[in-house]
Amino acid sequence: MSTPLEEIPGVGRPARDALTAAGHPYLESLAGVDWAELLGLHGVGKRGLERLQAALRERGLSMANAPEPEERAAEWTRGHTGVNAPDLRTAETTQSPAGYVDGLEGRRREHGRLLLEIFARATGEEPVMWGPSMIGYGRVHYRYATGREGDTFHVGFSPRKARISLYGLQGTPRSEELLGRLGKHETAVSCVYVNKPEDIDLDVLEELIRLAWETDPGACS
Structure with a gap:
């Protein structure tokens, strides 16, 4: 190829x-x-x-005698630029977050409404749909050391069928402490996963969101 x-x-x-x-x-x-x-x-x-x-x-290939890449941090800025990698599929849409949540079934609808309330209190921002199922707050632009860049949201969530995904809540000065008090959850590189709101302390979650919201984008990932 x-x-x-x-x-x-x-x-x-x-x-x-x-x-x-x-x-x-x-x-x-x-x-x-x-x-x-x-x-x-x-x-x-x-x-x-x-x-x-x-x-x-x-692709499992290499130039001859190539040096190890230098450590370079990603750059994050508040606001959108409209500059996105060609293959970036997740973008802001015009769908209503409240309408999307109202269309969910059973407990997912309840969970979505609850999270809309919590994120609204913690950020004071209006939510925006990103892709078919993510609800984001705030607009930021990132550029990785590789040159790949795009627009995304600062913090957000997705009330998925298997479990709830929470975005942008890690990497702040107190996030580890708060996650230790959150309750039953799992973490990945950029997500905190929760099975249901009843498994966690919602006051701690709101504090986590507020702290991440007040932290410059890119400091939490």
Whole structure:
């Protein structure tokens, strides 16, 4: 399979043109080519080459003699820019969050209404639907070290059928302490999972949301 260079986020046209002129029109054609040789091409910069190497590694390939990538933190800013990775599927919609919750069945509808109340008190913000099932508060933009970027929400939730997903509540100065008092839950990289509201302390949840809301985006993930 051949991946066009323009499909790799964060690689500018000068770098793409220089690599193509050197006989490397596709990502996979860079496998085994010496890093220093490519970096010496006019128009090719270190950041763009790092992003290409990261994309190669995702496919089990690598340039020759490529250095380890430097640690770079993601950049987060409040507000939307409208700049999103081409393959980003989750976006803000015009669907009413309250209408979506009212259309849920049984306990999921009760849970959704309860969470709408709690998030509204904690943020003071109007909710917005993201994709078919996520309800978000606040608008932020992220840009990863790889160059991938997009718009998303600051904090939010999804009353899924299996369990409730809570977004953006980790990584604040007191989040570990509060999660220790929350009750029965599980965590992943960017989510806190709860089976049902009855399993947790809702006052602690509201405090977690408020703390995350008052923290700059990107500090909680």
